[in-house]
Amino acid sequence: MTESWTTNTTLEQIAHWIRPLRRVVVLTHAKPDGDAIGSTLAIAAAINALRPDAQSPTAQVWYFGAMPPFAAKLIGDAPARHFLQQSHPGGEPDGIVITDTGSWNQLEHVKDWLGPRADRAALIDHHRHGDPASAARRFIDPGSAAACQIAAELARLLLKLPSVTGLPVGIARLCYLGLATDTGWFRHSNTTPSALRLAADLLDAGVDAPELYRIVEQSDREARVRLMARALAGMQLHDRGRFAFMSLTRADFAEFHAEQGDAGGFADHAQAIESVSVVAMFTESDPDSSGAPVTKVSLRSKDGEGGVDVNAVARRFDGGGHIRAAGARIAAPIDQARQMVLDVLREAV
Numbered sequence: 194m195t196e197s198w199t200t201n202t203t204l205e206q207i208a209h210w211i212r213p214l215r216r217v218v219v220l221t222h223a224k225p226d227g228d229a230i231g232s233t234l235a236i237a238a239a240i241n242a243l244r245p246d247a248q249s250p251t252a253q254v255w256y257f258g259a260m261p262p263f264a265a266k267l268i269g270d271a272p273a274r275h276f277l278q279q280s281h282p283g284g285e286p287d288g289i290v291i292t293d294t295g296s297w298n299q300l301e302h303v304k305d306w307l308g309p310r311a312d313r314a315a316l317i318d319h320h321r322h323g324d325p326a327s328a329a330r331r332f333i334d335p336g337s338a339a340a341c342q343i344a345a346e347l348a349r350l351l352l353k354l355p356s357v358t359g360l361p362v363g364i365a366r367l368c369y370l371g372l373a374t375d376t377g378w379f380r381h382s383n384t385t386p387s388a389l390r391l392a393a394d395l396l397d398a399g400v401d402a403p404e405l406y407r408i409v410e411q412s413d414r415e416a417r418v419r420l421m422a423r424a425l426a427g428m429q430l431h432d433r434g435r436f437a438f439m440s441l442t443r444a445d446f447a448e449f450h451a452e453q454g455d456a457g458g459f460a461d462h463a464q465a466i467e468s469v470s471v472v473a474m475f476t477e478s479d480p481d482s483s484g485a486p487v488t489k490v491s492l493r494s495k496d497g498e499g500g501v502d503v504n505a506v507a508r509r510f511d512g513g514g515h516i517r518a519a520g521a522r523i524a525a526p527i528d529q530a531r532q533m534v535l536d537v538l539r540e541a542v
């Protein structure tokens with residue numbers, strides 16, 4: 194019998210397993226977002242704080258694919274490596290920690306390396322779906338607002354603190370980053386009482402929340418805002434305004450000297466339209482290894498009466514995510530991908 198995508202351990206046990214490790218690689222999904230970056234760096238920092246006098250840091254983070262514009266400021270001089278495409282990084286860690294995913298299609302770049310080492314891997318995640326074979330030890334809580342909510346607790350356990358209010362401010366700040374970005378700065382439906390209590394505790398730990406807001410939301414390059422204008426200008430509404438579709442081609446990115454990482458979060462702006470229930474943002478990706486076209490779709494669904502489960506829609510295309518935010522990669526040119534998604538959305542409502 195194959196294992197299911199459920200928790201099979203406790204955070205205490207994961208902390209206990211991590212503590213004696215001497216060489217740890219921390220991984221997350223490709224094209225990491227605020228939660229992925231915050232949770233990986235927070236856990237790596239907590240692990241490295243266990244052996245402050247070590248010659249080289251115990252834990253190192255590996256990132257794959259495009260990084261968001263704010264990443265560099267948050268990574269700073271933390272031990273992190275960045276690979277743009279499929280790599281077989283050297284080294285043989287005695288432990289691997291994965292955050293904010295456990296699905297092979299999001300770990301594609303490192304799958305060949307990770308697969309045979311899953312017996313020495315642990316993952317913490319808040320997604321509803323994943324591949325249990327990616328890690329032998331799994332703590333999965335879809336009730337957590339962000340992977341960072343779980344990471345904050347794991348960091349507390351690693352450092353044997355009575356409360357997350359005692360976390361070093363550098364770690365607390367990273368946890369706040371993921372919590373804030375995954376909840377849309379505490380606006381989305383995952384803004385639970387426990388998420389807000391954790392946010393309060395992290396502020397008590399000394400986090401400068403307005404500074405983080407500035408770094409993440411108010412440090413865009415001009416190219417990103419121009420790209421956003423292009424996406425919004427070409428927006429089309431379907432089904433009496435219920436679905437808003439936007440597209441960006443590789444030529445659009447090239448024109449503004451923008452990178453794929455510059456296009457995140459555009460869907461929020463189209464959600465401002467009252468009639469809109471679902472926003473689909475299509476971006477033309479690089480062709481696959483055989484040269485066939487690939488379109489990435491990012492889906493956002495508005496809360497409230499008649500809200501659409503976009504996770505179910507994304508899963509029809511082998512993607513996934515959350516009920517209100519999900520995505521997929523579709524092996525089709527952009528116009529065809531738009532029609533395919535529209536068909537599935539019409540079935541879903």
Ligand SMILES: [Mn+2]
Nearest residue numbers: 228293340375
């Ligand atoms: Mn997340």
